Amino acid sequence: MSWTDERIERLKAMWTKGATASQIADELGGVSRNAVIGKAHRLGLESRPSPVKPGEEKEKKAKAAPAPKVAKPAPAPKAAPAAPEPRETSTESPMGGLAPAAAPSKPAESGIQYRSVGPGGFIRQGPGDTQAPIPPAPPRRLVPAKPSADVADKTSLLDLNDRICRWPMGHPGEPDFHFCGQAANPGYPYCVEHCGVAYQAQLPRRDRRPPPPLPYGGPRVR
DNA sequence: CCCTGATTCGC
DNA sequence: GCGAATCAGG
Numbered sequence: 637m638s639w640t641d642e643r644i645e646r647l648k649a650m651w652t653k654g655a656t657a658s659q660i661a662d663e664l665g666g667v668s669r670n671a672v673i674g675k676a677h678r679l680g681l682e683s684r685p686s687p688v689k690p691g692e693e694k695e696k697k698a699k700a701a702p703a704p705k706v707a708k709p710a711p712a713p714k715a716a717p718a719a720p721e722p723r724e725t726s727t728e729s730p731m732g733g734l735a736p737a738a739a740p741s742k743p744a745e746s747g748i749q750y751r752s753v754g755p756g757g758f759i760r761q762g763p764g765d766t767q768a769p770i771p772p773a774p775p776r777r778l779v780p781a782k783p784s785a786d787v788a789d790k791t792s793l794l795d796l797n798d799r800i801c802r803w804p805m806g807h808p809g810e811p812d813f814h815f816c817g818q819a820a821n822p823g824y825p826y827c828v829e830h831c832g833v834a835y836q837a838q839l840p841r842r843d844r845r846p847p848p849p850l851p852y853g854g855p856r857v858r
Numbered sequence: 859c860c861c862t863g864a865t866t867c868g869c
Numbered sequence: 870g871c872g873a874a875t876c877a878g879g
Contacts, residue, residue, distance in 0.1 A: 638871095639871085657862080657863065668872070669862090670874080671871070673864070674870090675870090676863095677865085685863085861878100862878080865875080866874085866875080866876090867873100867875105868872100869870100869873105
């Protein structure tokens with residue numbers, strides 16, 4: 637299974653909405669949880685409350701010696717205390733406070749610091765400024781979104797049972813995604829109308845019409 | 859054990 | 870770029 641634009645779209649939507657990697661993988665089908673996580677990171681959708689984050693560096697792969705396949709490269713020196721970074725000062729002008737766009741990493745010399753104050757928010761702090769103008773980062777925690785008015789009276793995932801039609805309306809991850817919700821055709825997961833769409837009598841080839849687009853990616857393959 | 863996301867690294 | 874293997878926290 638490949639990452640088509642459509643699937644990436646759904647991944648982004650669900651990831652942003654807080655769906656777990658497992659849910660996303662399950663929803664998309666054909667990919668593993670790991671694949672979803674890997675893709676999410678490659679897309680730059682990062683940082684979600686993770687069980688294992690705390691800043692302390694953990695000594696990973698500290699296993700005794702379970703027949704390592706390849707020699708582990710020496711861990712990169714994380715901080716060389718006695719090795720100052722090579723400085724490029726020739727282009728530095730005292731008043732040219734604007735650091736080259738690619739290098740905001742010299743706050744001490746430019747006198748300007750950018751501090752994150754939350755998702756997408758940054759403030760600029762000059763040399764004369766003290767700690768004062770730094771507003772505390774507002775604690776923001778993503779909470780489960782309440783059902784919007786659009787979805788409130790629609791049939792959600794939680795409303796499903798074996799007596800109502802599970803035909804998906806729209807696409808998972810979209811704000812107004814819901815299910816048909818009509819009375820299901822007994823013995824079938826869909827109402828009569830959608831059974832008509834889902835189950836079609838085999839017709840002679842010459843009478844076949846091109847099948848209508850499926851309401852979502854396609855039949856589940858699991 | 860189950861779940862979670864992060865990271866690594868061979869492909 | 871992809872994702873299985875592996876990690877670590879809950």
